[in-house]
Amino acid sequence: MSLLLEGVGASPGRALGPVRHISWEIPSIPHTSIATAEVDREIERFHRARAEALARLVELQHETTELLGGFEGKVFESQAWMIEDPDLVAGTEAYIRENLLSAERAFEMQLLEQRVQMMESVHAMVMDRLADLRDVRGNVLSCLLGHPAPGLEMSDDEEPSIVVAHDIAPSVAVRMRPDRVLGMITAAGTRGSHSVLIARSLGIPAVVDVGPQLARIADGCELLVDGKSGRLIVDPTPAEIESHNRALAQLQVRRKILAELAAKPTETVDGVHTVVQANLDQPFEIDEAIRLGAEGVGLLRTEFLVIGHREIPSEEEQFDAYRSVVEAFPGREVTIRTFDIGGDKYPQFMSMKQEDNPYLGWRAIRVCLDEPELFQNQLRAAVRAADHGNVRLLVPLVTSADELIRTREHLESTYGALGKEPGSGGVPVGLMVETPAAVETLDLLAPYVDFVSLGTNDLTQYVLAADRGNPKVAELYDPLHPALIRLYARVVEACEHHHLDLSVCGELSADPIGVAVLLGLGYRKFSVSLSSLAEIRELIRHLSVSDLVALCAGNARCESGEDVRGIVQEYLDRTGALKVGGTVLEG
Ligand code: PEP
Numbered sequence: 001m002s003l004l005l006e007g008v009g010a011s012p013g014r015a016l017g018p019v020r021h022i023s024w025e026i027p028s029i030p031h032t033s034i035a036t037a038e039v040d041r042e043i044e045r046f047h048r049a050r051a052e053a054l055a056r057l058v059e060l061q062h063e064t065t066e067l068l069g070g071f072e073g074k075v076f077e078s079q080a081w082m083i084e085d086p087d088l089v090a091g092t093e094a095y096i097r098e099n100l101l102s103a104e105r106a107f108e109m110q111l112l113e114q115r116v117q118m119m120e121s122v123h124a125m126v127m128d129r130l131a132d133l134r135d136v137r138g139n140v141l142s143c144l145l146g147h148p149a150p151g152l153e154m155s156d157d158e159e160p161s162i163v164v165a166h167d168i169a170p171s172v173a174v175r176m177r178p179d180r181v182l183g184m185i186t187a188a189g190t191r192g193s194h195s196v197l198i199a200r201s202l203g204i205p206a207v208v209d210v211g212p213q214l215a216r217i218a219d220g221c222e223l224l225v226d227g228k229s230g231r232l233i234v235d236p237t238p239a240e241i242e243s244h245n246r247a248l249a250q251l252q253v254r255r256k257i258l259a260e261l262a263a264k265p266t267e268t269v270d271g272v273h274t275v276v277q278a279n280l281d282q283p284f285e286i287d288e289a290i291r292l293g294a295e296g297v298g299l300l301r302t303e304f305l306v307i308g309h310r311e312i313p314s315e316e317e318q319f320d321a322y323r324s325v326v327e328a329f330p331g332r333e334v335t336i337r338t339f340d341i342g343g344d345k346y347p348q349f350m351s352m353k354q355e356d357n358p359y360l361g362w363r364a365i366r367v368c369l370d371e372p373e374l375f376q377n378q379l380r381a382a383v384r385a386a387d388h389g390n391v392r393l394l395v396p397l398v399t400s401a402d403e404l405i406r407t408r409e410h411l412e413s414t415y416g417a418l419g420k421e422p423g424s425g426g427v428p429v430g431l432m433v434e435t436p437a438a439v440e441t442l443d444l445l446a447p448y449v450d451f452v453s454l455g456t457n458d459l460t461q462y463v464l465a466a467d468r469g470n471p472k473v474a475e476l477y478d479p480l481h482p483a484l485i486r487l488y489a490r491v492v493e494a495c496e497h498h499h500l501d502l503s504v505c506g507e508l509s510a511d512p513i514g515v516a517v518l519l520g521l522g523y524r525k526f527s528v529s530l531s532s533l534a535e536i537r538e539l540i541r542h543l544s545v546s547d548l549v550a551l552c553a554g555n556a557r558c559e560s561g562e563d564v565r566g567i568v569q570e571y572l573d574r575t576g577a578l579k580v581g582g583t584v585l586e587g
């Protein structure tokens with residue numbers, strides 16, 4: 001009989017094949033003490049190993065850049081920063097000198113300390129960097145012990161297999177050959193880890209965070225992988241294999257149809273033109289966004305530059321990242337959101353005290369205005385990137401005109417510092433409407449902005465007093481609650497009145513029912529996460545704005561989000577709008 005296991009779908013695609021367990025653990029390091037006379041020698045050994053490990057990383061970065069591109073190559077640059085981190089160096093030296101530990105043991109202790117610090121944050125972006133820390137550990141310790149670099153040997157005559165491991169370090173992932181590795185499964189790991197980034201770039205389906213259930217996948221058994229849903233079937237039955245083959249064929253048809261549609265405009269059946277842009281969390285998503293037909297970037301979440309970093313990202317690093325996105329979308333808008341840190345995203349380089357209500361605390365624009373060095377670095381990088389394309393700046397969590405006025409002042413001084421003409425020709429500044437205060441006072445905020453982007457994720461939690469990440473109140477957290485629909489309608493009205501460009505970048509724009517409602521309320525521009533982008537473009541092409549306007553007007557007194565969903569779902573079913581080339585879209 002087959003066995004169904006579930007993990008987190010991390011790299012889409014399907015695979016079927018034999019399992020190959022891999023492990024590249026460094027043996028555990030004994031607690032070895034040294035004599036005082038040996039201190040200098042151990043410190044020197046540590047530095048030699050660091051230099052060797054750095055040289056390996058330079059080589060890996062070079063190889064990866066050749067194979068997959070510059071962004072993927074940067075994975076190893078960030079590991080090099082970890083090895084060069086002054087805290088890591090000083091901490092290891094102190095363990096050797098003061099605790100008289102061998103270089104291996106001292107380095108191990110220092111890494112453990114850093115790991116504990118990182119684990120204090122529960123944010124996914126910080127967890128993503130833990131795998132890099134493990135990779136750094138393996139790299140430096142293998143140099144100290146005289147072992148070969150951790151890796152994955154793949155020969156030409158090897159049978160293609162699904163690689164299974166506790167975790168897969170980026171340096172191992174980059175050795176996976178797509179003609180030999182059909183899938184990647186790990187017990188640990190996160191969707192945003194660098195290994196997953198590499199698997200996606202290689203087109204290898206991946207499922208992570210399978211947990212202790214991984215032990216139930218024996219070496220050599222057949223495994224069926226669905227990298228989108230995260231479902232795994234061990235020793236599938238013939239019927240399950242047949243259904244997998246059907247799904248695989250359908251997936252290929254769907255991909256082909258969606259690729260053909262990528263170049264077509266997103267117009268409704270009654271000829272209303274809409275714009276569908278991409279939400280990007282990382283620059284490596286650029287290629288996928290273009291492939292799916294994104295008409296620019298409606299939200300570039302820039303936190304990837306700070307979360308898990310031990311230093312404020314330099315202006316140059318930020319400029320490179322922004323420019324890479326801007327140049328990928330010539331003539332299209334690229335909306336750079338200023339750092340939305342705080343809440344549940346804490347960079348390591350700032351001391352952010354634990355708060356009782358972090359979502360109501362020191363977050364987003366509040367942090368940027370209080371940290372001028374951080375803010376001005378970012379503004380300078382964004383303004384410089386604007387020389388290469390169509391950049392817009394988006395300010396999160398605004399609750400008052402004062403925050404916008406002060407943002408503009410920072411921007412003016414940025415122009416001054418860069419020797420540029422300030423004023424009307426500058427980078428357009430936008431406001432994220434994601435607090436009830438911003439909706440209520442949009443008329444007071446309008447004079448200070450050029451565009452508006454509706455953030456339904458935070459607006460929902462602040463309006464309904466339901467934490468967006470708390471499963472206990474997940475049922476209350478409903479972006480289609482009547483209170484929210486009324487606010488969405490008021491935002492359209494205010495933006496029309498003040499002639500402000502309006503888009504939606506919250507997750508509601510990735511929900512087919514949400515998009516139908518938003519179209520009915522007057523929204524015409526959507527910024528969508530990549531997993532839903534192509535489907536949303538295709539959906540819009542099957543919708544009629546006049547029908548949806550009537551549907552929204554006729555049901556303005558719906559009492560719950562559930563009622564709204566029922567009515568819109570019925571409309572979508574009746575009109576067959578949820579079908580792409582004969583395959584039904586997943587909601
Ligand atoms: C939002 O709040 O809707 C939004 C898009 O921002 P984030 O999800 O990054 O908070």
Ligand code: MG
Binds near residue numbers: 396457458
């Ligand atoms: Mg938000």
